[in-house]
Amino acid sequence: MGALKPLHQSPTAEESTPSADCLTLYDRYGGLAYGLILQIIPEPEQAQRILIDLFSSPQVKVYTEFSNRVSIGIIRLAREKALAARPPASTKSPTVSTIAVNDTTDKLVFDLSFYKGHTIDEIADKMHLSRASVLTKISSYFKHYRPSQL
DSSP states (O other): OTTSOOTTSOOOHHHHHHHHHHHHHHHHHHHHHHHHHHHHSOOHHHHHHHHHHHHHSGGGGGGGSOOTTHHHHHHHHHHHHHHHHSOGGGGSSOOOSOOOTTOOHHHHHHHHHHTTOOOHHHHHHHHTOOHHHHHHHHHHHHHHHSOTTO
16 A cells, blocks of 8 residues: 555655756756866857757766766866767868967967867877977966966
């Protein structure tokens, strides 16, 4: 006789936790992920689809366990999903023609690597730099733009 649950009883923690945790993650990190996705895919509608796919994917459920590295995991997943959703035409060799006035070589190298998904070797070949120089530029970009509170 005890097989039916009373109507006034709330769902168990097991039944409500996954979706509630995903919504909490979305509330906390949705803006961060969306901004990153927009840097890679500058079309808002497609970026929103990728964002929804990100927070409904099974990979994001790993971060519902109150990990201390949630933001890093969300950033990685958002980047992976956005790079995977790029149109094939944008996967060609890196282009250096669209440099903003205030961009440094360090920022350009970082953008090509992180936002465009080009390998270190591709960047080195296109920009006529050594592999070590490309890695040094990425490292110096992090050192220069790193918040002083870390």
